[in-house]
Amino acid sequence: MEQTTLQINGMTCGHCKAAVDGALRNLQGVQNVQVDVAKGVAEVTYNNSEVTTKNMKEAVEEQGYDVR
């Protein structure tokens, strides 16, 4: 298992948190997600044989947020 921290712009509320959390957890290979709206980050634990950080970035961007 690997860990990465995504820097996410635009999350403002609990709905945003749920949208980002759900999009990431929906990816095959993502084991755990911790979203912090105030800090604008998501900490993801994942299996790098199944999912890439590019996959994660795309999933979050599909929800309408920018990933740095």
Added chain:
Amino acid sequence: MEQTTLQINGMTCGHCKAAVDGALRNLQGVQNVQVDVAKGVAEVTYNNSEVTTKNMKEAVEEQGYDVR
């Protein structure tokens, strides 16, 4: 049909808009809703024989927002 403008605190994003819009439209007697997140208002067209502004206030508060 009557019209009222609810002053709503705490809406920050499109999810908030959808939550407030949906909660109001779900009330029997509400005919139309226009939510403006930036202004913090919802304009509601309704039938006052079926629904009260108190009902609306409660529906919005259940979504986690304050109505002034």
